[in-house]
Amino acid sequence: MKKISAMAQEMIDVYRSWPEHAEESFNSSEKVDVKFNDILVSGMGGSGIIANILYGLTDHQIFVAKGYFLPKKIAKDTLVICNSASGNTIETLTLLKTAHKTGCKIIAFSSGGKIEKYCKDNKIPFNKYKMLNSPRTSLVFSLYTILGSLSESLGLPKTQITESISNLKKTRDLIFSADKENNPSVKLAKFMSKIPICYYSPLLLPAALRFKNDLQENCKKHAMIEEIAESCHNSINAWERPSNISPILFRKQDDHILIKKQFDVVKEYLESKKVPYFETFAPKGNLLNALINTMYHMGYATILRAISDGIDPTDIPAIRFIKARL
Numbered sequence: 001m002k003k004i005s006a007m008a009q010e011m012i013d014v015y016r017s018w019p020e021h022a023e024e025s026f027n028s029s030e031k032v033d034v035k036f037n038d039i040l041v042s043g044m045g046g047s048g049i050i051a052n053i054l055y056g057l058t059d060h061q062i063f064v065a066k067g068y069f070l071p072k073k074i075a076k077d078t079l080v081i082c083n084s085a086s087g088n089t090i091e092t093l094t095l096l097k098t099a100h101k102t103g104c105k106i107i108a109f110s111s112g113g114k115i116e117k118y119c120k121d122n123k124i125p126f127n128k129y130k131m132l133n134s135p136r137t138s139l140v141f142s143l144y145t146i147l148g149s150l151s152e153s154l155g156l157p158k159t160q161i162t163e164s165i166s167n168l169k170k171t172r173d174l175i176f177s178a179d180k181e182n183n184p185s186v187k188l189a190k191f192m193s194k195i196p197i198c199y200y201s202p203l204l205l206p207a208a209l210r211f212k213n214d215l216q217e218n219c220k221k222h223a224m225i226e227e228i229a230e231s232c233h234n235s236i237n238a239w240e241r242p243s244n245i246s247p248i249l250f251r252k253q254d255d256h257i258l259i260k261k262q263f264d265v266v267k268e269y270l271e272s273k274k275v276p277y278f279e280t281f282a283p284k285g286n287l288l289n290a291l292i293n294t295m296y297h298m299g300y301a302t303i304l305r306a307i308s309d310g311i312d313p314t315d316i317p318a319i320r321f322i323k324a325r326l
Helices: 006-016 018-028 045-057 090-102 113-121 139-154 158-175 184-191 202-218 235-240 257-272 287-308 317-324
Strands: 038-042 062-065 078-084 105-110 126-128 195-200 224-227 245-252 278-282
Touching (some): 018 139, 038 090, 045 062, 045 078, 045 139, 045 202, 045 287, 078 090, 105 139, 126 139, 158 287, 184 245, 195 202, 235 257, 245 257
Parallel strands (some): 078 105, 105 126, 195 224, 195 245
């Protein structure tokens, strides 16, 4: 491995401890019992991925809000969940203030910042979690704190959550293994020399989004994602011409038979065009387990790729430029 910065090594160390951080966050979170009609989850970037995860996990109607504004359908019996790792995300703070003025039920999560202060000043339920290294590295802190607080209200079985944490430990053993030939993160990192496009199974959207975001932040690399079925009606046709793009097929082992067939046909087409592709499968188990363990493996691959390219995965100059001017 090439020489890396102290911050990059810290990022790796936090990733190495993801299972313990997840377990501690889940067990130490303050339980919240709240009644509601529907849910809106607000957050940006790494914090916003939580919204996509919850959308797939619960049977409740969930709105995903990534931006400044509340959807028009939000009512006073809507539970608004605001999440910002830094606690200073301007979009999430703005939406929080609007939701408070609207009279919605609110619970906010962050590591502190302006969101914590606003909640305390206005007596809004607030749950604090740790942030180490960066918001994206701290995904398990926010996710498992929220799950610990709201799993009963959301109707999420505790066994599914504990299963996902248990399997994080197995995934860690795999991706931090010195056996590079069987290490999925090492193999994926090597493949991503070009611009990746990730074709994903429908239920894996949160993990695909997270992968794209990790590539853009850690590797400073353009990346695209496409839902496999939709891609077969438009973007697949772009492979009729040579390209500096590499396809990644991101599948579930228990995909619906129609989705399995779609992936197999796409593989056949790519092979007919002599286009190299990388195929990876989310682990078996409940959806939370599939999502978080895939995020672990694929996220770590982006760190390895960044280091291989001589890029500091922790540095985000463009994001700092934008935030300083908002």
